[in-house]
Amino acid sequence: MDFETVIGLEVHAQLLTETKIFCSCSTKFGGAPNSHTCPVCLGLPGSLPVLNEKVVEYAMRMALATNCTINKSCRFARKNYFYPDLPKGYQISQYAYPLAEHGYILLEVNGAQKKIGITRIHMEEDAGKLVHDEHNPVSYVDLNRTGVPLIEIVSEPDMRSPEEAADYLKRLHEILVYLEICDGNMEEGSFRCDANVSIRPRGEQNFGTRTELKNMNSFRNVQRALEYEIKRQQYIVENGGAIMQETRLWDDAQGITNSMRSKEEAHDYRYFPDPDLVPVVVDGDWMENVRGQLPELPLAKRERFVRDYRIPAYDAGVLTADKALAHYYEEVVALCSSPKAASNWVMGDVMRFLNEDKRDIRDCPISAAALAEMIKLIEDGTISGKMAKEISEEMYKTGKSPRDIIAEKGMIQITDESVLTAAIQKIIDASPQQLKDYRSGKEKLFGFFVGKVMKETQGKANPQLVNNLLKKMLAG
């Protein structure tokens, strides 16, 4: 049977506010257990929450960047359940009245744009963490993370393949990081994703029974878990079985999903409006103010790079995947006015160096100005491309300017024809057999002569010039 996959994603993103959502404790990751806590985030009797307005502002940025409608008034609600990392016995979240609804983002699927709907974006507080003793049957509670602000971004069931899901996640991630409201660190849990997935016979209008997947901490794992789960569901259906609505956990080591709890075991969260907090009213001025501060978003930047710099869409995609990288690229272009050469160098050597060292572009030892200078030196013939490879490596290692490296190593390209002619003549004189063979038709030997000349000139000869002169002189 031919099946169609239906996927919807729920993303939790930790916001980069200095302080927690309902108290003034620090949100910094790490720190001694329970050192970032106060009566409010510990949920001590009598303590009360007060909303951090920065959280609303950050959440609004995401809502506007994903084309959502921001509700004029929204409310916090309590999600009630018992767990030791949840000190109040409820999580303050939003339920019936979320901050924003009805948005979308655009993906490129098979060369065409596809809209993925965003059902809602709401604000909530994070829970704490349990630390389990490896040797004793004891668990410790660390409430540093309790009350760190989150936004939950719920998509429509609009994705039709694991690749689309992964792509959607990457785009969402990119936007969050561009907006500077989330550091996007999946390993530390600042960007988390749950997936709802079902299958249905192609052409069927109704959705199949879905399962919810949890515990996937990388883009790759989201895709792998979905691929596995789709196969699992197809196997069941093809063998006459029925899918159970349940929550399943991804087991990374085994590459499978396992049932965590069935629908019957699902919590009844008993949501109700939190009486300790008043409705959040977002007036038009506030919204326009936030809108006015939005940076250029990845998609717009990509389109502008293609349009203004005339670089391929692929290059634009790579360069804009990271806002700092895009900024670096633009700085280089501004100083050397060679967009394509700049793109090649940034995407090529610079990114290779950084990737090898797992370094961020912000820490790149080659400044944009230095790279631009090097590109200009290539273009005016001062150095060859080959020399530039060597120079760039040295620039990365030492942080020195290309001119300093060239001076130190005496790497100026030889473009003086008389010097090159003399060098070539020396080689020809020393290789009578090869010359004879070449002249009798073994044209492959041309490379042999080029190599010898480059060696003779310690690689400083202008290759183009060597080629021209050598051709002439070998011909006799």
Place this chain on the structure above:
Amino acid sequence: MELNRLTIHELHDKIKSGEVAARQITESVLARINAVEKRVHAYIRPLPAEALAAADRADADIKQGNIKPLTGIPVALKDIVCTKGIATTCGSHILDNFIPPYDATVVEKLRNAGAVFVGKTNMDEFAMGSSTETSYFGVTRNPWDLERIPGGSSGGSSAAVAADECIASVGSDTGGSIRQPASLCGVVGLKPTYGRVSRFGLIAFASSLDQIGPFTKDVEDCAIMMNVLAGYDPRESTSVKMDVPDYRQFVGGNITGWKIGIPREYFIEGIDPEVSTAIKNVVDVIEKNGGRCVDISLPHTEYCLAVYYIIAPAEASSNLARYDGVKYGFRAADARDLLDMYKKTRMQGFGAEVKRRIMIGTYALSAGYYDAYYKKASQVRALIKTDFAEAFQKCDVILTPTTPTPAFKIGEKTDNPLQMYLSDIFTISANLAGIPGISVPCGFTKAGLPVGVQFLAGHFEEGKLIRIASVYERNAQLEKRRPCL
């Protein structure tokens, strides 16, 4: 002279004139506590050492000429407001070892105004009750008749004022927990407008209904206490940013031309005849002093109790979820696993009434029942608010009995929760509507039990309540009595 019998304003004058020292006042109150506390049991925890130290600090301030409104005045706190470094139990086993690391806003305010805290008073467990019988720490007795309950849930605070075991006290009112015990103990009790007094540090029962307020010996003291307690608190989202008037300006004056609403739905069968008589006398006094009584209707009155007993337990079921044995308070021993620890801790840590309300509330919020219960109750609550808004178009204040009967006997209603709930029938509506209400003594039954009258006003109209209550108090010519202990 028994200083403990005096009011705040009387003592304040004596302190100012140098006639008495703060230490003398506190010693007088502590002596009274020693003398009668065994019989009354108003306190869970008297604080004699802390009180004397605070009194000495007050005397040092007085010497410096630094006399604030409550300097040297012994005040008792219901054990539901958090006190830094002093155990705060909420009348529950589950919190009997909880020592807050912070002060409630009202505690800070009272302290800053010079108050001397003499103890933490008894209360129904988590403020759930109308008789102070559900306290884990034993029942408080009504100073007017030790066989009877003092009302609740702030029964310790009302009894302490009535028995002169403090000069004034603080309670909390979720469905009548200040006004009802004030009425049954013959003292003045005011529940402010929701949002007028910060709830920060008040251990929550039902967050949308809870409000802190004072118990005092007269209306002027009530105004003095309100001047200290009221005001916006940036730590409390539902507290309202609004100027606080000097409530003392409303003491005395006149009510000429005021229209007094008499809600027909409140004068029902089941009101004790002696209570009815006392209320009729209040009406006479008010009319003689220029007030004009008008018949009004609060059509949704019959739903108040039902709405309250859905909303309050629903909020409570969530508010009390934090008492799980994980972080503080009581934790049951011998739990097999996490779930077992939760179950045993909560089973052993909470009393029967608290568990009853947690179950009612959990049920009312459950999937499939939310719409029928919580949501419906919230809708009716809005109608009840509208009732009052419309009523206050026609009158300045509303007059009702505070309670349908005088204090009942200890144990009389403990087996019948519904009967117990009915004792709050006249007070609950003010919490649902968020409006202020005051209970003022209006006489005694033949058996010598106090009766109270309740006045209700529109949002933030506490001034009107103080005005009419003081006009009544000054003109009622009630016989001055004290409980014989």
